[in-house]
Amino acid sequence: MTNKMKLTRRQQDIYDYLHNNAERFAHPPTYDELCQELGLSSRGSLHKHIQALIDAGLVEPMEGRQGIRLVEWTQADEGIPHLGTIAAGRPIQAIPQPEFLPVPDFLLRQHPCYALTVKGESMIEAGIMDGDLVVIEQRDTARNGEIVVALINNEEATLKRLLNNNDGSITLIPENNTMKAMTFEAEQVQIQGILVSLLRRY
Amino acid sequence: MTNKMKLTRRQQDIYDYLHNNAERFAHPPTYDELCQELGLSSRGSLHKHIQALIDAGLVEPMEGRQGIRLVEWTQADEGIPHLGTIAAGRPIQAIPQPEFLPVPDFLLRQHPCYALTVKGESMIEAGIMDGDLVVIEQRDTARNGEIVVALINNEEATLKRLLNNNDGSITLIPENNTMKAMTFEAEQVQIQGILVSLLRRY
DNA sequence: TATCTAGTTCTCTTTTTGTTCTCTATTGTG
DNA sequence: CACAATAGAGAACAAAAAGAGAACTAGATA
Numbered sequence: 001m002t003n004k005m006k007l008t009r010r011q012q013d014i015y016d017y018l019h020n021n022a023e024r025f026a027h028p029p030t031y032d033e034l035c036q037e038l039g040l041s042s043r044g045s046l047h048k049h050i051q052a053l054i055d056a057g058l059v060e061p062m063e064g065r066q067g068i069r070l071v072e073w074t075q076a077d078e079g080i081p082h083l084g085t086i087a088a089g090r091p092i093q094a095i096p097q098p099e100f101l102p103v104p105d106f107l108l109r110q111h112p113c114y115a116l117t118v119k120g121e122s123m124i125e126a127g128i129m130d131g132d133l134v135v136i137e138q139r140d141t142a143r144n145g146e147i148v149v150a151l152i153n154n155e156e157a158t159l160k161r162l163l164n165n166n167d168g169s170i171t172l173i174p175e176n177n178t179m180k181a182m183t184f185e186a187e188q189v190q191i192q193g194i195l196v197s198l199l200r201r202y
Numbered sequence: 203m204t205n206k207m208k209l210t211r212r213q214q215d216i217y218d219y220l221h222n223n224a225e226r227f228a229h230p231p232t233y234d235e236l237c238q239e240l241g242l243s244s245r246g247s248l249h250k251h252i253q254a255l256i257d258a259g260l261v262e263p264m265e266g267r268q269g270i271r272l273v274e275w276t277q278a279d280e281g282i283p284h285l286g287t288i289a290a291g292r293p294i295q296a297i298p299q300p301e302f303l304p305v306p307d308f309l310l311r312q313h314p315c316y317a318l319t320v321k322g323e324s325m326i327e328a329g330i331m332d333g334d335l336v337v338i339e340q341r342d343t344a345r346n347g348e349i350v351v352a353l354i355n356n357e358e359a360t361l362k363r364l365l366n367n368n369d370g371s372i373t374l375i376p377e378n379n380t381m382k383a384m385t386f387e388a389e390q391v392q393i394q395g396i397l398v399s400l401l402r403r404y
Numbered sequence: 405t406a407t408c409t410a411g412t413t414c415t416c417t418t419t420t421t422g423t424t425c426t427c428t429a430t431t432g433t434g
Numbered sequence: 435c436a437c438a439a440t441a442g443a444g445a446a447c448a449a450a451a452a453g454a455g456a457a458c459t460a461g462a463t464a
Contacts, residue, residue: 006264008451009420012229030410045453047412061411104304107403127331127402147404200329200400201309202349210440232421247442249423263422271421 011052014038018059018071028062028070076105080113080135086149087119088174092157101133107197109137114193116149116159123147123159126175132200134159136193147195153188159195213254216240220261220272230264230271281305282315282337288351289321290376294359303335309399311339316395318351318361325349325361328377334402336361338395349397350374355390361397 007015017038025033031043031050040046050069053059059071079100085093101115118132126147128134142148148162150172160172163181170189173181209217219240227235233245233252242248252272255261261272281302287295303317320334328349330336344350350364352374362374365383372391375383 129329198402
């Protein structure tokens with residue numbers, strides 16, 4: 001449905017404006033407000049452009065209620081934020097101003113995702129190397145055997161394979177036979193996401 | 203149509219400019235904008251050059267001939283073809299109708315690329331697992347240490363690390379300590395591309 | 405009810421942009 | 435030298451894009 005129609009110059013401008021100022025409008029803006037912001041004096045002219053954006057699937061009219069509009073966007077169009085570096089035994093080292101990576105649909109999930117750079121070799125036998133970029137789906141639960149981003153004791157973040165033990169404890173397994181699995185109480189471990197895909201540049 | 207004639211000096215200039223500054227133009231540039239950038243004062247003159255580039259198939263007019271611009275054709279827009287499966291010791295198993303994968307810029311190179319699915323574990327210690335998708339830059343030469351798609355005796359295709367020996371022979375090294383490196387005469391080995399990036403879904 | 409507001413539809417004009425044309429200057433070639 | 439190929443300037447034109455402004459519609463409101 002993402003009909004990538006080509007926009008005219010002004011249509012792009014207006015879309016960019018809506019996109020960049022989405023937060024500024026508590027309630028979706030009216031045509032008159034937009035006209036003022038964009039320096040137009042005719043609602044009719046604006047309407048023509050908005051209509052084009054609607055046809056292109058970039059914008060949706062507000063449901064039923066008239067008076068207003070709303071913009072929609074997806075991660076596939078926009079890219080996912082690259083939040084920083086994850087190294088076993090350290091907190092995630094955040095990038096001050098996360099940049100957005102364009103990642104194709106087929107490497108994402110429905111739920112929101114973010115990207116991290118892997119530091120270290122703790123998952124090397126799972127084919128995850130130092131410097132790889134991993135795409136993480138934001139979640140606070142995970143199933144057995146999934147590779148997760150886990151926060152331990154609210155201090156250190158790590159990428160490991162998850163094992164939920166019968167007694168309620170949690171074991172985090174590195175995929176590196178020089179390293180040992182570690183077991184924690186459920187309260188000590190907080191799941192921050194699960195691994196959904198991996199990107200590597202040579 | 204695709205009149206593959208050689209370009210004049212200025213045509214090449216203009217093509218190079220478009221090529222190098224493609225990123226700078228949020229929307230495809232208008233003729234007036236290009237004139238300014240290129241130091242021309244006549245759209246008519248520009249038009250003659252652009253027309254030559256279109257004839258040469260290097261540039262496409264914006265569809266629908268809207269009051270706008272020309273676009274360079276890049277693989278980032280269209281995606282790269284997924285040609286099939288590469289398994290050590292077999293020819294590449296081609297997909298009848300290759301599908302196109304949208305792959306973000308930063309995982310590509312300037313030169314044409316294609317994607318293959320990796321079958322087998324011969325490169326597992328390089329972090330390349332069974333089922334991974336590799337992006338290959340189409341090339342017929344490679345440097346020492348690069349991971350290449352090599353065709354051996356015009357029969358079997360394989361993904362290995364390349365070693366050019368002093369005596370002119372070529373050694374292909376698997377990254378799997380249960381497998382042995384193999385050495386061939388230069389004539390037996392044909393480079394079909396080099397590894398530029400890797401994608402994996404979980 | 406009358407009135408106001410905000411989206412829609414319409415006609416019209418202006419501006420922008422690609423195209424086509426002619427004319428001129430420069431350069432290289434036989 | 436003549437001649438062709440390349441390069442640019444500038445004018446004129448048609449169509450697309452953008453905008454103005456008025457009239458109309460349907461809800462909301464008083």
